[in-house]
Amino acid sequence: MTPIGEREPESVHEHRPLRPETNFASAKIAIFQYAAVGVFVLLVARFWDLQVKNPGVYQERAEQNRIRAIPVPAPRGRILDRDGRIIVDNHSSYTLLLNRENLKTAHLKEIADGLDLDYDQLVARLEKFKRRPSYEPVVIKEELTPQELEFVDSHRDPGTFPELMLIKAQRRLYPRDGLGAHAIGYVGEVSEAELDSPDFAKYEQGEIIGKDGLERQYNDTLMGVDGQRRVVVDNMGREREVLDDKPAVPGHDLQTTLDLDLQVVAELGLGDREGAVVALDPRTGEVLAMVSKPEFDPNMFSARIKTKDWSALVQNPDKPLLNRAIQAQLAPGSTFKPLMAMAGLETGVIDDGFRVHCSGGASFYGRWFKCWQKHGHGEVDVHRGIVQSCDVFFYTVGNKLGIDRIAQYAEMAGLGHKTGVDLPHEADGIMPSTRWVMRNYHRKWYAGETISVSIGQGAVAVTPLQLASAIGGIVEGGVWKTPHLVRDPMHAVAFRKGDLKPENVAQVIAGMYGVVNEGGTGGSARLPGIAVCGKTGSAQVASNELVKSLKGSKLAGSLKDNGWFVGFAPRDNPEIVVVALVQGGMHGTVAAPIVRDVLKAYFDKRARQMQPLPELAWMRVPAPAPPAAPRKPEPATPPAEADMEDH
């Protein structure tokens, strides 16, 4: 009757347990007791299930609750100019991560709404990370605004979205207005397609890598190694205890050969016009400035770029992502003529005494080829040919040389091949020859085509950097140093040597000096006190490739003549060669002032640096290098004073 081992106190046993009045309920009380036993058995059985049968499962879940792996992103190295001035820096910002261990898909919609994220993209992004272990959180938003921070802070509690994790991260900070954007490139998260390619196999889903420019080329130097911290957190996500801490290893700074002063002058010189400017030290191959316009803002990429911004960039008919300095392949026009003169003189096809009569045009192979000067130049020798840019003179030289000898010298100067500059996606350019047409078009070369090539038209196409390198090598007497933006301290700069006679080099230089200083086509590049040499060029059509790629855009505009100017200084022992390209600029005279300004900036700066403080005059040589710029190159030759007072 009294079930389950109930013990009654002694006193109770002396009396009958049930009285008549309460007898009626005895059976029902027993039922109640059995029901109570049933309740207790069920509850204890449930505790047995949870605590004894597989406690490991719950202990693990409790661990997951409290232990959180927090990534510590390594800051990328900074990018510096040749004087150690910072071009690309980092700034701290907040990055939001999603902890996938306690993620509820139902929350995503609200999270996406609260943070101005695209819901479908967010879902797709999580899908991408399915292969990664779930204790690794996923970055869902970078550079949080104060409003977004507030949203995260007020929704991080366990009752709302405990999966939200906030970390501090160093983000890329690029110069404003896209300064040097094309040379520097940008960073972004490694893409699915990249991960599948062998070059990117070493990266992992979600990593931020250099995507273009120097950021990509020197990614291994710039990129650090991310750390990780394992912490105990409470239900509010607050850190209570650090279990272990693997610190991040920051990336190395990258010192470039770029000179911010020249870069800024070049950017301003080109302004809003489409084109490119390249400044090169021909003695070393160091690139001092590299501009391409229109520019883009790499800061857009430093946070995760929105699809709409990305498509706007890619679909922009002006192709702002194209680095025209190394990727635009255009006919060089008359800037090709110094090369022609060089080839003519070196092969002996022409000499000092060689004369051509220009009457405003000439007939070759049954076709009339015009000179740009309708009324003709009259008697023209090689010097005047360059100075006046006489087409008829170079038609004749080209006709005598033949395409293959032109190609031989052009290729010696580096045309038709990548310069090997340390930037990704450099274009080859085109230098046609009989072999080239045979290989690409399976046909013979028509001698008439040589006439167009002689003045830098027809199939020949160069990039601004190629032109700068080619002319720079010639004026250095036939030594073409591989252009580069970062000096490799372990290896000497690679170079190609051509066998050029000094008197021929001097002849070509004299011609280019005349272009600027003797009433030639490049008078607007003249600088007082500095012996500037140069050559204008206006190229009638864009290369076939580019026309195709720009098809459907402002076609008319892109078919306008391109203005070129290649200039260098000083005349003796040139230190800098600058190429400016103004697309649709009609004539090289529009490009010449840009080159002049860059040259002026270069020589002004050098003069400033050479000007010693009076009391320090005695310790002038060697000039102390600024500590921030350990790799600052010493001038290879002392400044030639004679050059500076000339003219």
Place this chain on the structure above:
Amino acid sequence: MATYRSIRDYDWVLLIVAFAICAVGVLQIFSATLDTPWRDAWWKQVMWIGLGVLLMWFSASIDYHTLLARVPWLYALSILGLVSTFIIGRRAYGSQRWIGVAGVRLQVSEFVKLVIILLVARYLSDLKTERLEPRDLLKLGGLIALPMLLVVKQPDLGTALTYLPILVVGVFLAGLKWQHAVILVASIALILPAGYYVLRDYQKERLLSFLDPSRDPRGSGYQVIQSEIAVGAGGIWGQGVTRGTQTQLRFLPVPHTDFIFSAFAEEHGFVGVVVVMGLYFLLLMQIVQNAQTAPDRAGLYICMGIGALLLFHLLVNVGMVVGRMPVTGIPLPLMSSGGSNILSVFMMLGLVNNVRLRRFVN
């Protein structure tokens, strides 16, 4: 016997078991509130227990027949008290169920339980029929429905539901024709789905997330999941006092009140759970034993009503902790931190002793 009211005649087994449970509760409150704003809750609990013992003695002293005679007055007072919560009540945790008395907040609905127990006991013991007539059932049901509705309105569905087992067990003991029982069960089955629509949104949410905890892990589903994790992580021997991470890092919601048994299970494991559940079982059986030895029907109904109420509390609270019951927010008797519940449970124990002390009268 002149000594029938001596202190020795109290049910000491019952009291020792109750004090043991209270001690476990105080220890667990201390552990669960370490480093929190409630860190002095364990001391408050001790004070409440002291006051509870006083009230227990008080409610054991007045002959329960005298109390039964005052039921109409007590009932009127209850209704008045419940109505007054709407007027002068304090709002907290989204519900208005407390009134301030002498600087402390008391939950009126907790004390109404005692009145309901007495009400049922008086009503059923006054009946002289062999079986309960439907008319009486309706009358009694109506008398209980009024305070229930007032409590639901606060809103506090959990506490309102605790009035039901008193009625159910009383009616069961009084005897009900099985046809009437069938009709009763059937009509409740019909009313329940309809009742779903009058529930508040958060109540629906709780019910749904009880049926599927992963459905809404941020609300009550989250609480249930965290509670199950805490219980499971306890294992056989537990994590040790103040060592349960679910409790200490506050993943467990309200670990010193409604989810105290979850915190206890995490820190003391299955062994601790079996010990405390054993104590509760002993407590319950001791109350039932007092019902069996009651001098009259009224005493039996009082003890059984208390037993039914405590069993219901255990089932719903512990069931919630292990994910077998929806989150209703009703406390675990004698363990959960909170004054009103401690006082009302000790007063119930006082009533049980009241019945026991008077068993030799006739």
